[in-house]
Amino acid sequence: MIHTKKLTKTFTVKKETVEAVKGVDIDVGPGELVAFLGPNGAGKSTTLRMLTTLLKPTSGSATVAGVDVAKDPAGVRARIGYIGQGNGGGHSYRVIDELIMQGRFYGMNTTDAKARAETLMASLDLADLAKRTVIKLSGGQRRRMDVALGLMHSPGLLFLDEPSTGMDPQNRANLWEHIMRMREEHGTTIVLTTHYMDEADSMSERVIVIDHGTIIADDTASRLKANLAGDLMAVEVAAGSASEVRGLLGRAAAEGDIQENAYDGVVRFRLRLAHGSRLAPGLLKDMHDAGAPAQSLELKPPTLDDVFLELTGRSLREGAEV
Numbered sequence: 001m002i003h004t005k006k007l008t009k010t011f012t013v014k015k016e017t018v019e020a021v022k023g024v025d026i027d028v029g030p031g032e033l034v035a036f037l038g039p040n041g042a043g044k045s046t047t048l049r050m051l052t053t054l055l056k057p058t059s060g061s062a063t064v065a066g067v068d069v070a071k072d073p074a075g076v077r078a079r080i081g082y083i084g085q086g087n088g089g090g091h092s093y094r095v096i097d098e099l100i101m102q103g104r105f106y107g108m109n110t111t112d113a114k115a116r117a118e119t120l121m122a123s124l125d126l127a128d129l130a131k132r133t134v135i136k137l138s139g140g141q142r143r144r145m146d147v148a149l150g151l152m153h154s155p156g157l158l159f160l161d162e163p164s165t166g167m168d169p170q171n172r173a174n175l176w177e178h179i180m181r182m183r184e185e186h187g188t189t190i191v192l193t194t195h196y197m198d199e200a201d202s203m204s205e206r207v208i209v210i211d212h213g214t215i216i217a218d219d220t221a222s223r224l225k226a227n228l229a230g231d232l233m234a235v236e237v238a239a240g241s242a243s244e245v246r247g248l249l250g251r252a253a254a255e256g257d258i259q260e261n262a263y264d265g266v267v268r269f270r271l272r273l274a275h276g277s278r279l280a281p282g283l284l285k286d287m288h289d290a291g292a293p294a295q296s297l298e299l300k301p302p303t304l305d306d307v308f309l310e311l312t313g314r315s316l317r318e319g320a321e322v
């Protein structure tokens with residue numbers, strides 16, 4: 001569905017060069033659901049805008065839905081849906097009319113456009129709002145209408161630029177439910193950008209992590225977490241067992257720091273362990289056999305922020321405007 005080779009975008013601002021996207025290679029297959037995750041200014045939107053033909057690449061190439069973005073931008077646009085950041089200004093048209101106009105814009109006749117608009121309004125929970133003017137919609141309703149607009153011409157590939165930014169958690173969950181249902185019903189390939197880690201984590205099958213215009217990781221969220229971050233383990237033992245346990249934990253966590261705090265006759269160790277949940281039972285047994293049993297053991301699975309921290313030394317949260 002998407003193939004890019006060394007796709008690059010450079011902006012010149014007041015004689016200064018900004019390398020927004022630095023030669024990225026991206027391959028997305030039919031039916032995939034992929035999130036571009038990265039902090040503000042990482043180059044996510046610029047990449048999306050090149051793929052949707054809103055920006056011309058400085059160099060490199062991109063084929064989207066089988067069409068070269070540089071050679072046939074109109075051909076690309078006919079095959080994709082694009083839902084950009086933020087809402088356009090208020091519209092005084094009714095929701096149904098706005099959707100029909102979009103369909104007409106893509107060459108549908110009025111009857112087909114009306115039928116399609118009604119189907120989409122039903123699946124996006126907009127049917128009761130069909131006659132409301134667009135300016136009067138709430139933020140969440142407006143975003144769902146944006147999704148309906150992007151889907152009017154039944155594109156096989158849908159791009160969403162930060163679809164849920166600024167929405168409250170309930171509206172976000174609601175929008176996602178609709179997007180997932182759309183996907184199930186139509187097999188749409190979906191590419192989105194987000195700086196919400198939990199959204200990339202729970203909704204996407206594949207996460208492409210972008211930082212400073214470069215792809216620094218590309219895998220499923222669970223593999224990224226298992227391979228790059230590891231579980232956070234906390235073990236408490238009686239102070240008298242601490243040296244025994246220190247040795248056992250040191251062998252289990254071949255790399256990485258082991259933090260230690262002592263209080264009230266108890267020592268609490270904290271460490272990161274790849275596949276901690278698999279190692280924990282053996283570790284508990286070894287501690288027991290060594291006469292240094294654990295008083296408690298907690299395991300916390302890693303987040304995509306831990307992955308980003310491991311890859312860059314920075315937290316995704318630091319630069320996020322959330």
Ligand SMILES: Nc1ncnc2c1ncn2[C@@H]1O[C@H](COP(=O)(O)OP(=O)(O)OP(=O)(O)O)[C@@H](O)[C@H]1O
Binds near residue numbers: 013019039043193195
């Ligand atoms: N039209 C432009 N002119 C000049 N610089 C730009 C332009 N668009 C983007 N940039 C710069 O390119 C870099 C990448 O921006 P981009 O918007 O792609 O990041 P992003 O990852 O989408 O961030 P956000 O999460 O804030 O949307 C930034 O340094 C940005 O300032």
